[in-house]
Amino acid sequence: MARMSVDMMTVLHKCAEIELKSMELYDLYADCFTHDLDVARMWRRAAREEEDHANQFRLALKMRDGVIREVNLDPCRVEYILKELQFAIDRVKLSCPTLEEAFHSAIKLEEDLSGMHVQYVVDFEDEMCRKFFNALMMDDKIHVSRLREAYDRQTKTRDR
């Protein structure tokens, strides 16, 4: 995919938007599974962590205000993730997914996001920015492994 010059503030704004949409999706999932306390709690926790990520981006935006740097990124990737997220949110609003469907789309989302954050870690020259995206990427990885574990646990207990 083509890469183009984008300023850092735009990237940070878009990233905050992605975190907020992830929060919205996970809160909707939690609402769909209120009959299963453990599952609902897991989505709620994920939603609050995404909210925390969004707040971190807001903080980063405040701190970097005025320090506009150009970075070479693939803007299509961000737009693609945002579109996928909105699509998933709209779908859940129409009807609740099965637990399996919810796990699958959340795992795919977290993997896409961690891939995107890796790209930022590599591309940003700014040391603070690199560390920041590195920490977020680690969180995405933790989310993926936690979702996979929860998925395995749920399918095992359900098959019994």
Ligand SMILES: [Fe+2]
């Ligand atoms: Fe996040």
Ligand SMILES: [Fe+2]
């Ligand atoms: Fe996440």
